[in-house]
Amino acid sequence: MSLPSATSAGELRNIAERIHGGDASAETELVHEFSHRIFVMAVVRTHDREGARELVQDVLMAVIGALRKGQLQDADKLAAFVHGTARNLINNQLRSQSQRPPLEPLPEDLAQSCSAERLEGAERMRLVHQALERLGLEDRKILWMTLVQGHKPGEIAAALGLTSEVVRTRKTRAVKKVADLIRKKMSRT
Amino acid sequence: MNCKEVEERDILEEYLLDRLTEPEREEFEKHYFECGTCFSQLQTRLALQTELRRQPAMPARARGAGLLRTWIWARAFAAIVILFSAGIWWYSARNRQPSQQVAVPPVSPNVPVQVQSPSTAPSLEELARVEPPPYSGVVLRGAEDESHETFRKAMQFYAKGEYAKAIPGVRAAAKANPQSASFTFYLGACYLLTGQTDFAIVSFRKTVSLGDPAYSESAHFYLAKAYLRKKDAARAKDELQKTVQFHGSLESEATEILRQLGN
Numbered sequence: 001m002s003l004p005s006a007t008s009a010g011e012l013r014n015i016a017e018r019i020h021g022g023d024a025s026a027e028t029e030l031v032h033e034f035s036h037r038i039f040v041m042a043v044v045r046t047h048d049r050e051g052a053r054e055l056v057q058d059v060l061m062a063v064i065g066a067l068r069k070g071q072l073q074d075a076d077k078l079a080a081f082v083h084g085t086a087r088n089l090i091n092n093q094l095r096s097q098s099q100r101p102p103l104e105p106l107p108e109d110l111a112q113s114c115s116a117e118r119l120e121g122a123e124r125m126r127l128v129h130q131a132l133e134r135l136g137l138e139d140r141k142i143l144w145m146t147l148v149q150g151h152k153p154g155e156i157a158a159a160l161g162l163t164s165e166v167v168r169t170r171k172t173r174a175v176k177k178v179a180d181l182i183r184k185k186m187s188r189t
Numbered sequence: 190m191n192c193k194e195v196e197e198r199d200i201l202e203e204y205l206l207d208r209l210t211e212p213e214r215e216e217f218e219k220h221y222f223e224c225g226t227c228f229s230q231l232q233t234r235l236a237l238q239t240e241l242r243r244q245p246a247m248p249a250r251a252r253g254a255g256l257l258r259t260w261i262w263a264r265a266f267a268a269i270v271i272l273f274s275a276g277i278w279w280y281s282a283r284n285r286q287p288s289q290q291v292a293v294p295p296v297s298p299n300v301p302v303q304v305q306s307p308s309t310a311p312s313l314e315e316l317a318r319v320e321p322p323p324y325s326g327v328v329l330r331g332a333e334d335e336s337h338e339t340f341r342k343a344m345q346f347y348a349k350g351e352y353a354k355a356i357p358g359v360r361a362a363a364k365a366n367p368q369s370a371s372f373t374f375y376l377g378a379c380y381l382l383t384g385q386t387d388f389a390i391v392s393f394r395k396t397v398s399l400g401d402p403a404y405s406e407s408a409h410f411y412l413a414k415a416y417l418r419k420k421d422a423a424r425a426k427d428e429l430q431k432t433v434q435f436h437g438s439l440e441s442e443a444t445e446i447l448r449q450l451g452n
Contacts (some may be wrong), residue, residue: 159387
């Protein structure tokens with residue numbers, strides 16, 4: 001699994017124009033660029049990872065279909081277009097769980113780029129697990145209270161007998177340690 | 190929205206915890222659809238959240254691990270004391286007449302061994318045991334505000350004994366309506382029943398500070414239970430004495446615990 005790319009606006013415009021021109025490789029680039037973003041957005045909005053994986057395919061198929069037909073008027077706004085399409089399809093899904101008409105599936109080669117393993121980021125999860133084990137117990141507690149229990153630094157500070165500032169600093173440092181490990185290991189692959 | 194704002198306002202966490210308004214959420218999504226740095230950070234936090242959710246009892250387990258270590262050390266210490274006492278007894282027995290060897294092994298006066306009678310007083314752990322505070326889902330007539338609706342829904346989990354699942358809703362209600370003693374009280378109860386004693390103490394203290402007569406007695410009582418769980422007998426006694434002063438339904442239970450604590 002690759003790290004998120006930092007594709008420039010120019011490159012995105014180029015992708016949109018190439019898809020309109022019938023370039024299949026541009027479609028693969030689009031999938032690589034946006035599949036993870038759509039997946040994260042769908043997971044956060046629906047709390048359903050399996051449904052989110054299906055939504056990624058639906059959104060990408062809808063976007064590719066529109067781009068092939070030249071329906072994106074301003075190619076500079078590809079990211080906003082993908083986001084808007086994703087939002088609409090996710091909202092439709094939430095409104096009518098069972099009434100969603102089945103969309104045309106993605107071609108097999110593109111669908112492979114949206115596999116569960118790729119979207120879920122199995123390697124990233126393994127590294128996160130490893131990184132968490134290396135953290136101190138209190139740092140893990142701070143992360144747990146923040147990301148699972150949803151407590152604010154002030155609340156965590158009160159519970160652990162620390163100051164908010166300390167909690168905030170330790171949280172930032174812990175996340176950075178995890179991110180550094182992921183970056184280090186994944187940049188080797 | 191820009192990267193600086195994302196960092197300063199903890200947007201990544203607020204987003205993952207579903208706490209942004211719809212316009213904020215949309216603005217942030219538009220941002221990370223274009224920003225590789227923020228999206229990378231978001232992915233890391235989502236992965237962390239997912240992994241941490243697989244360990245739902247982590248803090249409790251951590252606390253349990255601490256207790257386990259304490260227990261192991263206590264047993265090790267007890268074993269040393271017993272061996273030491275046995276050694277002294279054996280040494281002194283060797284120097285005695287045979288007829289004296291049947292005597293009860295003496296214990297060195299310097300060794301703090303206490304022989305407990307079979308009818309020992311209950312331990313702090315036993316005294317700390319709690320029954321869930323009863324909850325009757327009374328719905329008042331008239332329009333409920335959003336926080337009451339959230340609370341009522343969350344308490345459906347509470348009623349089924351699913352205290353951990355009740356926490357997010359009860360906490361959201363308490364946050365939206367911080368002056369409601371019922372919200373803070375049941376939040377404390379949920380925390381206590383899921384082993385999050387420190388948070389329980391914070392919530393029960395808040396309940397006490399609100400001074401709602403319907404919850405004050407109970408808040409003091411369960412605060413005492415929380416302190417017992419933390420083995421802070423002095424504070425527990427203090428809260429139990431306050432409970433007794435209400436002369437309410439918990440008076441006799443509080444009095445009995447005080448007696449067992451050796452008040």
